[in-house]
Amino acid sequence: MTTKFSILSLHASMQQKEKIDLKMEKEPRRIIFGSTPIIFLFSLPLLYVGVDFFCGNRISMDRWVQYFSSSETSFNKTIDDKEFMNFHLSRLVRGEDRRNLETSGFACDKTFHSLVCVSNHPVRIDTNNMTVYVPSDSQNETVVRPYAKQESELEVITPVHMIQYLNTTITPPDCQYTHQVPAVIFSSGSTGNVFHEMNEIITPLYITTKHFQSRIVLILEDYKPSFMSKYGKILAHLSSHEVINPGINKSVHCFPGSVVGLRYHDNLAINSSEIPGGYLMSDFKHFLRQAYSLKFEHVSQIGKPRLMLLSRTNTRRFLNEDEMVSLMQELGFQVIVVRRSKVISNLSKFTQLVNSCSVLVGTHGAGLTNELFLPTGAVLVQVEVLGTEWGSNHYYGDTAPAMGVKYLRYKIEGEESSLSKLYGRNSSVVMDPDSVYRNGGYIKARAVFLDQQNVRINLLRFRQTLVEALSIVTNLER
Structure with missing residues (x-):
């Protein structure tokens, strides 16, 4: 009786061991299979990086890794303001223009509709005559009318003169105000038409600035109180700083970088593959709901x-x-x-x-x-x-x-x-x-x-x- 019980117990133990071994064989597969969606999700940012890296929009890999390895909040805390600014300014230009920005500190991105000029070097902006002084190893002047649709009638848009200068040839005016974040210069145009305002100012402003996470100063050319009354809440959600009105400001401001002009995609449209951060029109509508x-x-x-x-x-x-x-x-x-x-x-x-x-x-x-x-x-x-x-x-x-x-x-x-x-x-x-x-x-x-x-x-x-x-x-x- 004892022998029979022992044999039965031994047989049961062997069966139990086989079940455990079989479970151990299956378990790693189940874990690997279950992690596949997670791996896929984590691979999406790398895919986005790859597209940007191999399509002429190269940003150094360590900056991409630092960006995507942190949440938006922790990212802001782990890098300094200069690195944050340079990273996001560089995303407004592409290909050869991006390489020019990295080597010279100044580049203009021109598309069918729009012209956006970017400097990641310290600039001085004289709001008396809307002149941006950009230090450079060469001397040149670029004139931009900061309106998104460059094919529009631009005579009513006040021009911005961007002067690249050598220290030995031009002495820019002294700073009266110093800012810690870059400036974005754009015009409110001359229209009171809601389609043109949303299509050619507000949507392009979102496209151009949203990825800065409010860490910019907006300089509004052709400032109109009526425009600010209508869209002030939107501007306040894109910048945490007071909007500068050059018409009454009349002073010299120093910024660590600048953007002149706005990027335009199409009629009331956002092309997610052409906007830093890959925002969609649904994101823009959510932004408007918040504003x-x-x-x-x-x-x-x-x-x-x-x-x-x-x-x-x-x-x-x-x-x-x-x-x-x-x-x-x-x-x-x-x-x-x-x-x-x-x-x-x-x-x-x-x-x-x-x-x-x-x-x-x-x-x-x-x-x-x-x-x-x-x-x-x-x-x-x-x-x-x-x-x-x-x-x-x-x-x-x-x-x-x-x-x-x-x-x-x-x-x-x-x-x-x-x-x-x-x-x-x-x-x-x-x-x-x-x-x-x-x-x-x-x-x-x-x-x-x-x-x-x-x-x-x-x-x-x-x-x-x-x-x-x-x-x-x-x-x-x-």
């Missing part, structure tokens, strides 16, 4: 669907606006009609209002730029009037998906346009709008299609678009 303290991130957070109707008072007006509002209310929308007023000029309040809406409706025009403040999942309905197809698509329709906004196009027919009465239903203006561009150019076409045209919506046709919009914003399982 203006917007409440709604997703349309599903809004209760009853709200529709904002942009009501124009001059051209491209809705001639049967009251009937349109009645239709919208009949379908179940809470309707907000917005006309040019103080609420639009107060961007802080207006962005809150836009952000509370599920649907934004308007004819082709700058007001549709406010799709930037819509919550994700909202709908933009653009009423495309005659002769505006290209602008409607490129400015607002094509840009909406990257913003997380569903785009619906309502293209009017000839009889819905007031031009059919003005020129005749069968005129080339109505039947072939492109002919106006071909024969008279943009100036003539603008005078006809943007400045003379209003619209009387076909409510039966428009109802279908509104029903589709309602279906999108009420389908919370999307």
